[in-house]
Amino acid sequence: MTIEEKAGQVNQRLYGWRAVERDWRGGFRLTDYAREEIDRWGGLGALYGLFRADAWSGRSWANGIRPEERAEAAAVVQEAVAAAGRHGIGxxxxxxxxxxxxxxxxxxxxxxxxxxxxxxxxxxxxxxxxxxxxxxxxxxxxxxxxxxxxxxxxxxxxxxxxxxxxxxxxxxxxxxxxxxxxxxxxxxxxxxxxxxxxxxxxxxxxxxxxxxxxxxxxxxxxxxxxxxxxxxxxxxxxxxxxxxxxxxxxxxxxxxxxxxxxxxxxxxxxxxxxxxxxxxxxxxxxxxxxxxxxxxxxxxxxxxxxxxxxxxxxxxxxxxxxxxxxxxxxxxxxxxxxxxxxxxxxxxxxxxxxxxxxxxxxxxxxxxxQEATRAASRRLAAESLVLLKNDKDRADTATLPFDAARLRRVAVVGPYADDVPALLGDYVPPLPAGSSRSVAEALRAALPGTEVTVGESVDDVGTVAGADAVVVVVGGTSHRSYDDAFADNGAIAGRAGEATGGEGVDLADVSLPTGQDHLVRAVREATTAPVAAVVVSGRPHVLTGVFEHCEAVLWAGYPGPYGGEAVADALLGAAAPTGRLPMTLPRYPAAVPVRYNDRQSAADCYRDAPEPVLLPFGFGLGYHDVAVVDLDATVRPGAVDLTVTVANRSRQPSSSVIPVFAHRTGGTRTPRIRELLTFGWLDVEPGATAETTWTIPAARAFADPGAPAAVTELDVGGVTRTIRPAHG
Known part of the structure; x- marks a missing residue:
């Protein structure tokens, strides 16, 4: 190959969505933009984003490449690339x-x-x-x-x-x-x-x-x-x-x-x-x-x-x-x-x-x-929900799940109550119309005999009057509008339109945006009905006000196109939330960053915020009474065998994540407050116990397996054990 041909193989300069255009037949042909680049090198190394569709590319259902057209568009490119060079390389x-x-x-x-x-x-x-x-x-x-x-x-x-x-x-x-x-x-x-x-x-x-x-x-x-x-x-x-x-x-x-x-x-x-x-x-x-x-x-x-x-x-x-x-x-x-x-x-x-x-x-x-991926996406959406709070009333009944049979009227309030794009996150194409449901739409479909009202802002708080239950949907969105301005790499540039997260939307204050804490407070003051918050978010927001004014809190991340239905199922008990936090939730915006595995605790450091953590990494409640009841640790040269026993005291089968945490001392560096050693899932039948066993290498279980003073404190669901390395 010539030097020019080699250079062409390591270049990926084209924006792929500009590589083809429709011809008079409605099919595709190569654009002059693509032809110039391909001819420049006598071929092409790689083509980025031929099928990309979003606000930055400007491609939509009106002008983009539809799924059934992908093979034809790809073939047009590959034929041109192969024909342009002496070696016919695609x-x-x-x-x-x-x-x-x-x-x-x-x-x-x-x-x-x-x-x-x-x-x-x-x-x-x-x-x-x-x-x-x-x-x-x-x-x-x-x-x-x-x-x-x-x-x-x-x-x-x-x-x-x-x-x-x-x-x-x-x-x-x-x-x-x-x-x-x-x-x-x-x-x-x-x-x-x-x-x-x-x-x-x-x-x-x-x-x-x-x-x-x-x-x-x-x-x-x-x-x-x-x-x-x-x-x-x-x-x-x-x-x-x-x-x-x-x-x-x-x-x-x-x-x-x-x-x-x-x-x-x-x-x-x-x-x-x-x-x-x-x-x-x-x-x-x-x-x-x-x-x-x-x-x-x-x-x-x-x-x-x-x-x-x-x-x-x-x-x-x-x-x-x-x-x-x-x-x-x-x-x-x-x-x-x-x-x-x-x-x-x-x-x-x-x-x-x-x-x-x-x-x-x-x-x-x-x-x-696509059929297989859609099923997997639905499953992930359901499994991703994390129950953060679930207070009981005077009758010792938990707020969630709501009893659908007793709901005559449900109010869904908040900026994302009836918003599908807010469920999706960044780097997404436009969805086909009607292909996904918002939280409000999913609740309406799940409660055909119940009146479901929707309000977006504090001006709509009156919609909660007379409701048997209130769902307030807060958090953020990474939705990119076709009217937004973009940087040269596709990130949102300048002041974003409605996006509060995503690439190009870093924040100095991770409080809930756009007056949402005020909205939650106003909802609480306007009703005596139970209030459940659904937090749709792609970052750890400060949820201190939400916890203060809501009886239940469900974290939904950006759960994807089937997120609205997953949330409705969890709120109504058709499915139980089983997720756990993958990050630390801060109690105050100015206390960040704070992580569970930092080397020094932030507690009692700030005189105006003695406890900076609202909820720790790994936290998650459930609808079933499941608890770790025993932890056995056997230390041998080179490894530690851990056996965890879990009891299900509820009347429903349970599937629960079992994280194993440790505090390791005895090494040559300041130890981390807490570390995740391993984790897994355990299915437990109603009224039964089950156990699982892990073998953890000594190098992972101890800060320094060879140190005489090495000690590891294990914690699995509140059950603790102290272990030391086996020497000799």
């Missing part, structure tokens, strides 16, 4: 799929933070398998998936993309999403699955002040303990790609961090896939290097194999012709891209040979995949 089609495919008709899942509240990796694996099959049936090769960011500051607008604040929980869910999309040991890549590019590497959730893409202030130990476990879980699961993040660590931008991208990723862990830069991240290096050519050189030599929309990488051919080190690195990066293409048969094309697949077969495969 292009990698790359799509956003952080919680479902961001395309018209793409099945959406709950956002990652809601998925983390399920504590069920197997449920995520099933859903990811369906999403991967949808993408593969559409001709897609690479899915960009958020997984590596750990939520360390609720002010960060992208908290919804994290699998919570704990590295072990995030790691297990990362493993699940990789194995779901790629198959175990990459078995479905190119055969009903896709390659996954995990983002973002690394420590983006640690950005100072929760400011997106800014410096991560942490040392090597905290980097390794908090932010690299999900990376290593992805590596063990066989992830074929990683995306280098915007932020810097100790002043070194991740896109130019040789220690991170090469020494750590490839040298220490033997990674054999591709490293992709985040959107325009290489160009941003010019602020460090001084100009775009130097930025491209820094990224390439650090270990970036393929860019995303950058101008600087387009100059690599010129750089390589004059710089032997760049030429060698370009060969290496090109070889990695071609190796991935070979997995999908993209090196087998011939110039001028049609690459169209059977449209009927493609649509059948897509339809089958």
């Amino acid at each position: 292009a990698l089609l790359v799509e956003e799929a952080p919680h479902g495919h961001q395309a018209l008709g793409g099945t959406l899942l709950p956002v990652n933070l809601a998925v983390a509240a399920t504590w069920r990796p197997e449920s995520l694996a099933d859903a990811a398998r369906g999403v991967g099959a949808e993408l593969a049936a559409s001709g897609v090769h690479i899915a960009l998936v958020s997984a590596l960011d750990v939520l360390r500051d609720p002010r960060w607008g992208r908290g919804e993309e994290c699998y919570g604040e704990d590295p072990l929980l995030a790691a297990e869910l990362t493993r699940a999403v990789v194995e779901g999309m790629q198959g175990p040991a990459r078995s479905r890549v190119g055969d009903g699955g896709v390659a996954i590019v995990l983002k973002h590497l690394a420590a983006q959730g640690e950005a100072v002040g929760g400011r997106n893409g800014q410096s991560a202030h942490l040392g090597p130990h905290d980097l390794a303990e908090l932010h690299l476990p999900p990376v290593e879980a992805g590596l063990r699961a066989g992830a074929l790609g990683f995306m280098a993040a915007y932020n810097d660590i100790d002043g070194v931008p991740c896109c130019a961090n040789h220690d991170l991208l090469t020494t750590y990723l490839r040298g220490r862990h033997g990674f054999d896939g591709i490293v992709m830069a985040d959107g325009l991240a290489v160009d941003r290096l010019a602020g460090m290097t001084g100009d775009l050519p130097s930025a491209a050189r820094a990224a390439l030599l650090a270990g970036v194999d393929i860019s995303l929309w950058d101008e600087s990488f387009a100059g690599l051919a010129t750089l390589a012709a004059a710089d032997e080190q760049v030429a060698t690195a370009l060969d290496t990066a090109c070889r990695r891209v071609l190796t991935l293409k070979d997995r999908f048969g993209l090196l087998l094309a011939e110039p001028g040979r049609p690459v169209r697949s059977d449209p009927a077969r493609s649509i059948a495969r897509l339809t089958a995949a």
Whole structure:
């Protein structure tokens, strides 16, 4: 290959939604915009977002590529790319799929933070398998998936993309999403699955002040303990790609961090896939290097194999012709891209040979995949709900679930009471009209003989008069309007329209937005009926006022297109909430960040806020009386065997998550207040007990298994044990 052809393989400059247009027949043809770029290189490395539909791309059901049209649109691109070069090499089609495919008709899942509240990796694996099959049936090769960011500051607008604040929980869910999309040991890549590019590497959730893409202030130990476990879980699961993040660590931008991208990723862990830069991240290096050519050189030599929309990488051919080190690195990066293409048969094309697949077969495969993913999304939505509060009345009856037979009138109040987009999160396409229900619509459907009234603001508080029960729906939204302004990488720019979260919407104050605390107080004052709050949110908001004025509180995250129905089922007892918090809820906005696994407690530090935590990581109530009744720990050289016994004192079968927490002392660093050692699920029949056993490596169970004074305090559901290493 010529230097120009090699440079073309590592460039991903095109916005894919601009690559095709409709012809006079209603089919698709290549645009001049795409033709110019393809001809420039005699081919194409990768094409981002051919099917993307959202406010930034401007694609909607009126002008976007519909599901049944994907195969044709992909074929138009691939035929043009293969015909443009001497070698007939196809292009990698790359799509956003952080919680479902961001395309018209793409099945959406709950956002990652809601998925983390399920504590069920197997449920995520099933859903990811369906999403991967949808993408593969559409001709897609690479899915960009958020997984590596750990939520360390609720002010960060992208908290919804994290699998919570704990590295072990995030790691297990990362493993699940990789194995779901790629198959175990990459078995479905190119055969009903896709390659996954995990983002973002690394420590983006640690950005100072929760400011997106800014410096991560942490040392090597905290980097390794908090932010690299999900990376290593992805590596063990066989992830074929990683995306280098915007932020810097100790002043070194991740896109130019040789220690991170090469020494750590490839040298220490033997990674054999591709490293992709985040959107325009290489160009941003010019602020460090001084100009775009130097930025491209820094990224390439650090270990970036393929860019995303950058101008600087387009100059690599010129750089390589004059710089032997760049030429060698370009060969290496090109070889990695071609190796991935070979997995999908993209090196087998011939110039001028049609690459169209059977449209009927493609649509059948897509339809089958969508049906499976929709079922998995429904299940995740139900499993993601967390019951945070459930007071009892004078008759010792819990507020939730409401008794549907006694409800003549229900008032649903709040800015998101009748809002579907608020349930979805960021990175979503427009849904087909009528395909999803709001909380109010779902309650109306579930209560056909009950009057359900809706009010949005404090001006509508009068609607609660005479209600037998009140549901107040508060929280936030990451909804992007087609009228919003966007930055050059698609993040919301300037003052967002209605969005209170998502990329580009960092907040200095994580109190409930837009006067919602006042609304909740006004609702409480206007009725004597029980009030249940539903918190729709993609970050840890301060819910102190909600707890004060509501008898019950249900956290719903951004539960996805089936979230309204899941919430209605939980409120009415058709399903029981089983989720647990994947993050710490702060009691005061100025006390953040506060995390359960910090090294020092924030309690009694602030004179005006002696207890900064409202609810801890791992908290979650249920409708059933289930409790841990015994914990047995057997320590042996190299491992600890833990057996937990759980009793179900209710009349219904129960499925409960069992987290094992520890406080480890005896090492050489200040211990963390609390750490998650392991977790799992246990099904218990009514009136029965059940047990589960884990074997935990000594290196995980103790801060230093070789230290004579090493001690670990275990806590499982309030049952505690003290263990020490076995020596000799």
